[in-house]
Each structure stands twice: as structure tokens, then as C-alpha cells.
Amino acid sequence: MRRDFARRVRRAIANPTLQSALDHSAWRRVEARQEAFRSLPDADSLQAEARAIRMRTVAELEDYVQLFSRRLASNGIQVHRAASAEEACRLVISIARVHRAALIAKSKSMVSEEIGLNHALQAAGIEVVIVQLRGETPSHIISPAVHLRREDVAQTFQQALGMPYSTDVEAMTAFARRTLRGVFLSASIGLSGVNFGVAETGTLCIVTNEGNGRMVTSIPPVHIALMGVERIVPELEHLALMLQLLPRSATGQKLTSYVSLIQAPRRLGDLDGPDERHVILLDNGRFDLVGTPLEESLLCIRCGACLNACPVYREIGGHAYGSVYPGPIGSVLSPALFGVAEYGHLAKASTLCGACRDACPVQIDLPTLLLRTRVEYTRTVVQPQWLRVGLRLYTWIAERPDRYRSALRVAALISRLLPLRGNWIRALPPPFSAWTRFRHFPPFARRPFRARFTSRPPVTPRRGILPAPDGVPARNIAAATSAQDLFAQQLRGVGGELVPCQTGQLPDLISSRLGAARVDRLLAWGANEPLLAPTLERLRREGVTILEGEIPRGGGSLREASLNRLAEAQAGLTGALAGLADTGTLVLAAGENRSQLASLLPPIHLAVLPAGQIFASLQRWIVATKKEPVIGASAVSLISGPSRTADIEMTLTTGVHGPGRLIVFLVQDA
Amino acid sequence: MPEIVQLFATCLVDSLFPEVGEATMEVVESAGYTVSFAADQTCCGQPAFNAGYWEEARRMAQHTIDVMSGTIGPIVIPSGSCTAMIRHSYKELFGDDPIWLPRARELAARIYELSEFLVDVAGVVDPGGSFHGMLAYHPSCHLARGLGVQKQPLALLRAVPGAQVTPLEQECCGFGGIFAVDHPEISAEMLERRLCAIEECGAEAVVGADVSCLMHMEGALRKSGSPVRCAHLAQVLAGRGIGLR
Numbered sequence: 058m059r060r061d062f063a064r065r066v067r068r069a070i071a072n073p074t075l076q077s078a079l080d081h082s083a084w085r086r087v088e089a090r091q092e093a094f095r096s097l098p099d100a101d102s103l104q105a106e107a108r109a110i111r112m113r114t115v116a117e118l119e120d121y122v123q124l125f126s127r128r129l130a131s132n133g134i135q136v137h138r139a140a141s142a143e144e145a146c147r148l149v150i151s152i153a154r155v156h157r158a159a160l161i162a163k164s165k166s167m168v169s170e171e172i173g174l175n176h177a178l179q180a181a182g183i184e185v186v187i188v189q190l191r192g193e194t195p196s197h198i199i200s201p202a203v204h205l206r207r208e209d210v211a212q213t214f215q216q217a218l219g220m221p222y223s224t225d226v227e228a229m230t231a232f233a234r235r236t237l238r239g240v241f242l243s244a245s246i247g248l249s250g251v252n253f254g255v256a257e258t259g260t261l262c263i264v265t266n267e268g269n270g271r272m273v274t275s276i277p278p279v280h281i282a283l284m285g286v287e288r289i290v291p292e293l294e295h296l297a298l299m300l301q302l303l304p305r306s307a308t309g310q311k312l313t314s315y316v317s318l319i320q321a322p323r324r325l326g327d328l329d330g331p332d333e334r335h336v337i338l339l340d341n342g343r344f345d346l347v348g349t350p351l352e353e354s355l356l357c358i359r360c361g362a363c364l365n366a367c368p369v370y371r372e373i374g375g376h377a378y379g380s381v382y383p384g385p386i387g388s389v390l391s392p393a394l395f396g397v398a399e400y401g402h403l404a405k406a407s408t409l410c411g412a413c414r415d416a417c418p419v420q421i422d423l424p425t426l427l428l429r430t431r432v433e434y435t436r437t438v439v440q441p442q443w444l445r446v447g448l449r450l451y452t453w454i455a456e457r458p459d460r461y462r463s464a465l466r467v468a469a470l471i472s473r474l475l476p477l478r479g480n481w482i483r484a485l486p487p488p489f490s491a492w493t494r495f496r497h498f499p500p501f502a503r504r505p506f507r508a509r510f511t512s513r514p515p516v517t518p519r520r521g522i523l524p525a526p527d528g529v530p531a532r533n534i535a536a537a538t539s540a541q542d543l544f545a546q547q548l549r550g551v552g553g554e555l556v557p558c559q560t561g562q563l564p565d566l567i568s569s570r571l572g573a574a575r576v577d578r579l580l581a582w583g584a585n586e587p588l589l590a591p592t593l594e595r596l597r598r599e600g601v602t603i604l605e606g607e608i609p610r611g612g613g614s615l616r617e618a619s620l621n622r623l624a625e626a627q628a629g630l631t632g633a634l635a636g637l638a639d640t641g642t643l644v645l646a647a648g649e650n651r652s653q654l655a656s657l658l659p660p661i662h663l664a665v666l667p668a669g670q671i672f673a674s675l676q677r678w679i680v681a682t683k684k685e686p687v688i689g690a691s692a693v694s695l696i697s698g699p700s701r702t703a704d705i706e707m708t709l710t711t712g713v714h715g716p717g718r719l720i721v722f723l724v725q726d727a
Numbered sequence: 728m729p730e731i732v733q734l735f736a737t738c739l740v741d742s743l744f745p746e747v748g749e750a751t752m753e754v755v756e757s758a759g760y761t762v763s764f765a766a767d768q769t770c771c772g773q774p775a776f777n778a779g780y781w782e783e784a785r786r787m788a789q790h791t792i793d794v795m796s797g798t799i800g801p802i803v804i805p806s807g808s809c810t811a812m813i814r815h816s817y818k819e820l821f822g823d824d825p826i827w828l829p830r831a832r833e834l835a836a837r838i839y840e841l842s843e844f845l846v847d848v849a850g851v852v853d854p855g856g857s858f859h860g861m862l863a864y865h866p867s868c869h870l871a872r873g874l875g876v877q878k879q880p881l882a883l884l885r886a887v888p889g890a891q892v893t894p895l896e897q898e899c900c901g902f903g904g905i906f907a908v909d910h911p912e913i914s915a916e917m918l919e920r921r922l923c924a925i926e927e928c929g930a931e932a933v934v935g936a937d938v939s940c941l942m943h944m945e946g947a948l949r950k951s952g953s954p955v956r957c958a959h960l961a962q963v964l965a966g967r968g969i970g971l972r
Binding site: 465 | 740745748764769780787790819869873897915946949950972
């Protein structure tokens with residue numbers, strides 16, 4: 058394994074495409090994260106709080122898993138526990154067989170990579186469609202294609218999908234949208250990961266930018282969520298805190314375009330949503346880590362910040378690690394979960410520089426975990442002789458000063474036999490030749506410091522007054538005068554359009570917007586929404602076809618036909634339960650006459666938000682509403698701007714799977 | 728009577744860069760202290776600790792604790808990583824050992840990295856020294872991230888008459904101890920980036936507070952034929968010129 062790693066490292070370093078892709082994106086990701094954290098007052102104490110919450114959860118993991126499972130079950134979600142990767146795959150396959158599923162639409166999930174699900178499904182004759190056309194695993198927890206340049210992506214699209222070769226990122230994104238849309242609409246099962254599970258409410262939280270996460274969890278008749286058993290937070294408020302940290306750390310966003318809070322399968326009265334939801338809770342070695350020196354690795358929220366920050370990762374990329382979990386956290390998790398004999402060597406591929414610890418939003422002490430893993434590794438796998446014998450000899454010398462003094466003399470003598478250039482050694486014998494391949498080495502001193510030391514009388518002290526410490530730069534917090542202004546500013550910041558208006562103006566304003574975009578089919582929330590009713594009446598008179606979005610229950614062609622009809626809508630019109638000022642987010646809940654697809658399928662999403670429903674933050678909203686909207690709806694979507702991706706060379710493109718435009722009508726008198 | 732300060736020279740300074748030890752002594756003496764050197768000191772154990780050989784590291788740490796706890800006064804160490812080893816890693820190494828953990832904590836309370844001692848303890852604002860030209864400051868990882876010592880070395884360097892100081896980005900030079908031999912290709916790539924940054928800023932010399940990183944960079948600078956040299960902070964403050972040896 059170790060040898061394979063060395064081979065992959067050499068190949069990665071010699072690969073100019075990979076090197077330029079990593080150079081291109083790594084620092085920008087680091088800077089984006091730092092920039093995003095500047096907008097958080099007191100980030101350090103939030104991180105410490107998040108760490109404490111994660112520690113508490115992990116310390117009492119079994120209790121939280123049981124509570125979470127009970128809540129999921131009472132919400133009507135089927136819970137399965139899988140002890141191993143094989144068991145998790147078998148569970149997915151058996152659910153697929155029950156539903157005679159031929160096609161599964163899958164969004165990126167690290168757990169599915171961990172258990173090798175794609176391979177298992179293909180072996181079982183089930184087609185899985187994901188955004189993985191190259192037949193390789195993601196090279197990054199967050200940005201699966203970070204190792205590719207746009208030319209590689211263009212070539213893959215050409216070969217696998219038959220798209221005419223183009224390196225235009227927007228064209229490629231549009232092509233992906235068209236191609237995958239059909240998959241989302243016809244798949245009989247949607248498969249997703251889970252970012253957090255909330256124990257007290259049994260809520261599944263899934264974050265996504267492109268919208269694929271929303272697609273697979275709301276369109277197919279069956280949804281399977283795969284989740285590492287440790288990804289639980291006790292309460293909804295804790296989730297709000299984690300959501301302040303995860304997107305900032307992962308992509309440098311205050312919030313991802315979409316956050317789904319899933320509570321239940323489709324309920325009576327819902328227009329859409331899966332009839333069945335399953336959660337598979339994967340152990341696969343996690344419980345074995347509780348109470349061990351590596352327990353802290355279970356705090357990880359899979360943001361990938363340590364990968365971006367790691368100078369080693371930035372040289373070799375994710376694939377060189379040979380594990381689904383690369384980078385610093387991967388070098389701890391892979392040996393801990395999959396075996397120290399097979400993966401322990403990864404822990405040695407670090408200079409212990411601590412950049413990962415600084416980047417971690419839950420303050421995992423990664424250098425210490427890497428060191429602890431090294432201890433396990435040296436105990437388990439026989440180390441190279443020079444290291445083993447060398448360190449024992451060095452210890453034997455260093456614990457006795459007389460031996461140490463003699464060794465210094467011997468080292469100085471040997472130094473003189475080696476070839477010098479400019480007084481430094483230019484070639485050392487193996488294995489230290491690895492040093493002199495790239496650098497010279499200083500010769501050992503003829504007179505070490507200990508021989509030079511002589512005590513001397515003190516001289517006149519140089520003391521003075523301490524200079525004033527450098528001023529701490531003031532935090533760059535936007536001077537928002539009110540929650541409404543902040544909402545407007547943040548919404549525009551994430552690419553949304555804002556139209557402030559009065560209730561009476563809505564029909565005119567919406568009608569003219571739709572007219573300008575030549576919309577004649579509108580997927581809209583029902584006419585029983587008082588704010589929308591006059592507008593819908595007006596649009597009907599103008600000849601716009603209004604679709605209400607009810608999807609037949611069950612799978613099959615009836616459902617697919619109905620979905621295809623809805624997919625023809627050129628715009629979606631919805632209300633909104635609330636606005637969140639600090640992130641410019643709309644809160645939408647599923648329910649009677651409230652199509653979830655209206656904010657997902659069409660290329661334009663128009664939302665009507667009463668100005669009185671703007672809250673300072675997700676946290677405030679959860680507290681102010683006593684969590685009722687989250688618990689009361691089968692699913693709540695948090696929408697921050699249009700659907701987007703920066704997967705291809707970090708070039709921002711909107712309208713990936715969800716709408717490319719988001720227009721919010723902020724109603725001042727409502 | 729001036730206060731006595733113990734010098735823990737570190738194995739690298741003792742064996743490879745005795746001039747850095749001398750410079751450290753001069754600088755601490757200039758601040759008004761008497762420097763003492765416990766002759767039985769050897770190595771803090773960091774090489775074995777980082778390699779995962781904790782049993783061996785413990786033996787070296789115990790020797791260091793034995794030797795240094797027999798001395799009086801604050802202990803100054805011209806190395807960020809050895810200071811971090813004794814301050815933080817000894818606790819990890821001795822876990823819940825009822826005898827050695829308290830002794831390790833006692834020792835940890837007495838140690839200071841050189842710049843930390845000069846600025847925070849001795850209150851030095853005018854350290855002396857001289858250098859005419861541009862210095863690049865390399866914030867070594869264990870010093871800046873591990874100990875949080877970031878402003879002190881810069882404050883001292885900026886007080887050196889004639890010196891223009893450019894702090895380099897907080898980035899690892901790729902040394903990592905045995906890592907440099909274990910993964911020479913990765914190490915060399917990281918080093919190359921560091922050298923590019925040094926070249927870009929146009930400095931004549933690179934200054935830092937860890938001879939391990941400096942030896943790594945100077946070794947590569949020499950191999951490439953570059954005229955740029957490295958120097959330990961103490962050497963610049965003592966006005967000893969540039970070049971580790």
C-alpha cells in the first residue's frame with residue numbers, strides 16, 4: 058500500500074494538468090473561506106461551541122442514535138442500521154428490488170463512496186446515474202472535480218454524453234442540466250447523503266448548490282438517505298450553528314443555494330414529494346472509535362477545509378491518497394475506519410504544519426490525531442530498518458550525555474569524509490540521499506555548542522517600554538440598518554433579484570416580469586394563498602397556463618408524464634414562509650397546494666415574501682417559531698440565490714439543476 | 728544579581744549550528760541576563776515523537792525533564808518546534824502518568840521560545856544588531872501556529888537598524904523532519920514554492936526562529952547556486968551577519 062502511495066505521489070507531481078488545476082483552485086478556496094468567516098462576528102467562539110456540541114454527541118452517540126431513530130420512525134421515515142459497508146449496500150439493493158427500480162438518481166455522497174455503492178449497484182444490474190462519468194471517485198470531499206481543468210471536463214462530456222466539444226463552462230453546465238433532468242424525472246429512487254441529522258426532531262439536513270440534492274430528495278417516489286452514524290446534532294438550534302460553519306468552511310459561502318430540512322415522506326395534502334423515505338445509518342467502524350484516542354475524528358462535518366489548507370494535498374491532489382477520504386482528515390479516518398495496516402502510511406504524509414487544525418471549523422486537533430495514528434502504524438507495520446534502528450540508536454545515545462558527546466565527535470568526523478560544496482555536504486549516503494537530491498546538508502560542527510559555551514558576566518541591559526500591540530483590524534461587518542436592508546443586500550450578494558413592492562402592485566409587477574420572459578406556462582402555488590390569488594387570476598385572464606403541480610402517488614409512467622408536464626413550465630411562482638436576513642435566504646415549506654417543484658424545476662423562480670416575515674438568522678427563526686414550521690412540514694427548503702456550481706475550475710455558473718434566476722417580491726405592507 | 732536564564736540549545740543548534748547558540752547567548756545577555764547551560768542536555772525527543780516512536784520519545788523527554796528541572800530560572804529555547812514539543816507534546820506523551828505529567832507541566836511553565844522571551848518577558852524593544860537590506864521573515868509553523876508567536880519576531884526584526892523586513896505568507900517550507908526524507912518529492916515541491924516566494928520578494932536573506940526550516944531552505948538555496956542565505960533571528964539580532972554557519 059505504501060509503495061502504491063509513493064507511486065501515485067510521483068505520478069501526481071509529474072501530472073501537469075493536475076498541478077495546474079490544484080494551483081488554480083487551492084488558494085482561492087482558502088481565501089474564500091477566510092473571507093466568509095470575516096462576516097461572522099466571533100467565529101472562534103462559534104467554532105468552540107460547535108466543537109462542544111459535536112463532542113457531546115459523539116460521547117453519547119448510541120443514545121443520540123436511538124433518539125434520532127425513534128423520531129425518524131415516528132415521522133414515518135424508515136430507519137435501517139448498517140454495521141458494515143456490505144450491509145449498507147445490501148440494504149440499498151433490497152429496497153431497490155422491492156420497488157423494481159431500474160434507475161437510481163444519486164447526488165454526491167461521501168458515504169456512498171465509502172461503501173462502494175456504485176459498484177455494488179452495477180453488479181446488481183441497477184443503473185445509477187450520477188455526475189461521475191469518468192469512472193473515478195471524487196478527489197475532494199466537497200469539490201469532486203477539483204483535479205480537472207475545463208478541457209478535461211469538455212473531453213469527458215464529449216466522450217460520455219456525446220456533447221460537441223466545448224470548453225465553455227456555461228455550455229457544459231447547460232448540457233449537464235438537460236441530460237440529467239431526464240434522469241431526475243424518470244428515476245424510481247433518489248439517493249442522497251445527509252449533512253446532519255437532528256436527533257430531537259428527526260430532521261434530515263442536506264445542503265447543495267447545484268440543486269441535485271433537492272432533485273433526488275423530492276422528485277423520485279422513493280428517497281434513500283445514506284448517513285454516517287456520527288453526523289447527528291442534538292437539536293435544531295445546533296443545526297443552525299453548524300450551518301453557519303459548514304458552507305463557509307466548504308465553499309466560502311454564507312449558506313449554500315439550497316438547504317433541505319426533510320421531516321417526513323409526502324404527507325396527506327402535499328402535492329409532491331417521495332411516498333417513501335429511508336435512512337440508512339452506517340457504522341462501518343465509527344462506534345469502535347468512540348472512547349479511543351482517535352474519537353475526535355468523529356467530530357468532522359466533512360467540509361473539506363483541511364484539504365484545501367493542506368500544503369501536501371495541494372501538491373498531490375486527492376486521488377494519490379488512494380482512499381475516499383483524502384487530505385489530513387482522510388489520513389486519520391482512512392486508517393481508523395479501513396485499517397491501519399492498509400492506510401496508516403498516509404499519516405506520515407504530513408509535515409504537521411498545523412494548517413489543517415487552523416482551518417477546521419470544529420477545531421479538530423488534526424496534527425495530534427496524525428501523530429497518534431503514526432504510533433499505531435509503527436506498532437502495526439514494520440518500519441524501514443534505517444528508521445527503526447536509527448531512532449532506537451539515537452534514543453540510546455540521547456538519554457546519556459556521555460554517549461551524546463561521543464556521538465557528536467563521531468558525527469563531525471564522518472562529516473569530513475563526505476563530499477562538500479561551499480562547506481555544505483552535497484551528497485549523503487542512502488536513505489539520506491533523499492535529502493541531498495534536493496538540498497545540501499550542513500556538516501556536523503567540529504566544536505558543538507556545548508564545547509563553546511562559557512559563562513560570561515552580564516552586560517548593560519537593553520530594555521525599554523513595550524510597543525503598543527498592532528491594532529486589530531476592525532471586522533468588516535456590513536452596516537445594515539435593518540433586517541430588511543440586510544436581507545436585500547445579502548440576496549443581491551448571492552445573485553438574487555429583489556423587487557420591493559406593495560400588495561396591490563403584485564399582479565402588475567409579476568405579469569410584466571413573466572411577459573418579458575415570455576412565460577406562458579407557470580408552475581404556481583395554489584390560489585388559496587391570499588397574497589398570490591389576485592395575481593394568479595390576472596395571469597389566467599392573460600392566457601397563462603397555470604400548473605398547480607400535483608404529482609400522482611407511486612412510481613411509473615403516470616408520475617413521469619406528470620413530471621414531464623411540470624418540467625415544461627418556464628417559471629415557478631411561490632410564496633415564502635420567511636426570509637433570513639444574514640444570508641439572504643428564503644424559507645419555503647411543503648404543504649397543501651404548495652408545490653416544492655415550483656422553486657426547483659423551472660428556469661425562473663419568483664417568490665413573494667411578506668416583509669414582516671424577515672428574521673435576523675436561521676437561529677432566530679427556529680427559536681421564534683418554536684420549530685413548528687420545520688416539524689409541521691414534510692420538507693422545508695432554504696433557498697439562497699439561484700442554483701449554482703463552481704465545480705469546473707471554480708467558474709461560477711448559475712442554473713445548474715435548479716432555477717438560474719431568483720426574483721423575490723418583497724411585500725412591504727404584508 | 729542579574730537573573731539567571733537557562734539555555735536549552737536544542738540538538739540541531741548544538742551539533743550543526745553552534746553559532747546560533749552563541750548568538751542566542753549574546754542576545755539574551757544583552758537583555759541583562761546571565762546565561763547558564765546545563766551540560767547534560769541532549770535532545771527533547773521530537774524526532775522520535777513525530778515518527779510515532781513514543782516509547783523512545785518518552786525516554787528522551789524524561790532525560791530532558793530530569794536535566795532541566797535541576798536548574799533554576801526561565802528556560803530559553805532558540806526554536807519554535809522544540810518549545811512546542813516541550814510545552815504541548817510532553818502532555819500528550821505522558822497522558823495521565825502520575826509522576827511524569829506533573830513534572831512535564833512544571834517544565835512547560837518555565838520554557839520560552841527566544842523571541843517570546845525577549846519581547847514578552849524581557850521587554851526588549853531595541854534588540855540591537857544591524858543589517859542593511861531586505862530580509863524575508865519565515866514564520867515557521869510550530870512557532871506561529873503551534874505557539875501563536877507571530878508578532879514578537881517581527882517586532883524584533885523591524886527594530887534592527889537598516890533592515891527592511893518582508894514577512895512571507897504563513898506556509899510550510901516542506902521540512903517536516905523525517906518527512907523530508909520519507910517523502911522527498913512532496914517536500915521538494917513545497918520547498919520550491921517557498922523558494923519562489925523568497926525570490927519574488929527580492930530578499931537577500933531569510934530569517935526565522937527554527938534552524939530546522941532554515942537549514943532546509945538554505946540547503947536548497949545553496950544547491951541551486953542562489954546567493955540568498957538564511958539566518959536565525961538570534962544571528963541577525965547579534966549582528967553576526969547572514970548564513971547559518
